[in-house]
Amino acid sequence: QVTLKESGPALVKSTQTLTLTCTFSGFSLSTSGMRVSWIRQPPGKALEWLARIEWDDDKLYSTSLKTRLTISKDTSKNQVVLTMTNMDPVDTATYYCARMVHDSSGYYFDYWGQGTLVTVSS
């Protein structure tokens, strides 16, 4: 059974750095083809993809947020960590981690965490 769960602070201040952890089970990020992404959703708004890390430690970032994001993994702990620097109130959102899979055709997110709401105060 695949599960993912996000954890981190519920409240951060402007200019601070946010660190979120995704703890997962039911698969290993050391297995070829496995990937985990972070996605966020401001209140009442659409989903926005942030970053992806692959089994071979390859990383991709949203073009618009690339300079502020760092994604990493700890395979032994089954965790993926996202850091976002210089937080601003517009970064207030629910942050999700999701497993990304690639079959013989395309990519898609088959399992999602429950999400964690992060509020940025000014």
Place this chain on the structure above:
Amino acid sequence: QSVLTQPPSVSAAPGQKVTISCSGSSSNIGNNYVSWYQQLPGTAPKLLIYDNNKRPSGIPDRFSGSKSGTSATLGVTGLQTGDEADYYCGTWDSSLSAWVFGGGTKLTVL
């Protein structure tokens, strides 16, 4: 503004059929597979359709997906009040080297 364009809202009566469109370009929908996600109020998104038209185990065949050129469509038949949710399309964008989502469509079952 989202890379993929969806109508903000659609509505239909219980038992009826509705379609939700997702429009993109050759760098995303035109050359990559589309997936759809259902987000019930207050919950995380859930995979509904993948690889344009495949349903994960447990998703009823009332939900269907299709793609033509640079557009994709989600169809829902036999509408139920439990289908009221936000629906998002998503795909890889080869030019951006990034995953992109549509702006989401709120489905209301009248």
